[in-house]
Amino acid sequence: MTSLLDQSPARPVIQRLKVMRQLADDEVVALEQAIREAIRRGRAGEDLICEGDCIDSVRIILSGWLCRYKALENGRRQILNFVLPGETCDAYAYLLSRTDHSIGAITPVVYADIKRARFEQLIKTHTSLGEAFWCETLLMGTIQREWAVNLGRRMALERVAHILCELFERLRPVGLLDGNTCSFPLTQMDLADATGLSVVHLNRTLQELRSAKLISLRERILRIEDLNGLKRIALFSPTYLYLYQKH
Template sequence: MADFLIRKLENFSRLSTEDRHALDQASRQRMRQIRPRDDIVREGDLPPGVTLILDGWACRYKTLEDGRRQIIAYLLPGDLCDHGVPILREMDHSIGSLTAVTLAEIPPETVRQLTADHARLAQALTWESLVAAAIQREWTVNIGQRTAFERLGHLFCELYLRLQAVGLTRGTTCEVPLTQAEIADTIGLSVVHVNRTLQELRSIGLIALRGRELTLPRLEALQRAVQFNPNYLHLDHEGRHLDANET
């Protein structure tokens, strides 16, 4: 059930069979199905406990009074949300599904046990939350400093690598179930301009889009063209922390 999360965590450290089993069990206790484009939690609600996206895409977002909307983060299969359960009184943003979503609510007690009994797991989960924070920071940079062209290319690089980390790419291709309006709300551009920029990326041959299928035929070139530096994803040390054989 927790396959995507497990796969992601193993980018950071090798988990034992028990680690994996425990995580899997935890994810099976309370599952929930969400329809596409439905709210999972709304701003003002009591923050939910730890939530794991088992499958599908969701996002954090915030709506201004006049209807402008910013997508703040994507929640992909294997992503966790921890709002520090009883500490904050209410959500300051909403979470909504983009596609159909399957999620697991992991009870506080289960989280406590998991991290208490499985040191590696605890470490790996810390890693995952540090990376989530790093992604949020990178989005600030992306929206604040980059041109439309760079923003869009950067987003695609990030999505591709994050999907790859959970095994959701085939070759140079991955599914990106976003409308241009959603992309616009993500990188702070108008739909029209997203469309223009998309054309540009296509015409140079840096991306290909067939339906919801995104192909990055020349990832390296794309990364260079938009100054994408993957360091913030902290994916580059497969288990090194736990192997004693470092240089």
């Protein structure tokens, strides 16, 4: 099972869901089959979901980075969160009449677009899968609350350090860290829109983190030189990410 899973496009989501709940082999096989039947691809800059859309499927990200965002009428954008490999674009969003925000691809993405009827059959037959997807949905809520604290109460340096710590830790359970480095496709504009800072202020803040020898960031690769030091500056605790919870 392990060797087959290593080659599976479903590997990131299965690894992430296993943090949430223990999954039996037959549940892993069933989810993998549903994903294989529904694989789609998206281009960088493409919106997978637009604000106001009616949702009739579950989109699960297999590779690539996306962002949740809302745009004001004058074009200004607030990034609400990022969607990383193994995460869903809200597993149960189809229960609402329409979505209240957009989800756009930052990089080319591969995702599964599982129709509602197929997904509901899957979680009805495999209850641990249903619980795992509910846990993942609740986890997005805890992350959103932490982002509210980040924007409302942390200073610029703390704010940027915190988002770097969070993204680094969210990549950990899906095996997308290489020691203390990871792929980091976000532009300074993306980070500015996520932290509520101007691009100029964001650039100065990154320079401060570099000067303190906490990070290096070049050619879309993030290297955390001192993770504990970065966490101290960010006032970061990973407990809200539930990475090591007991089932």
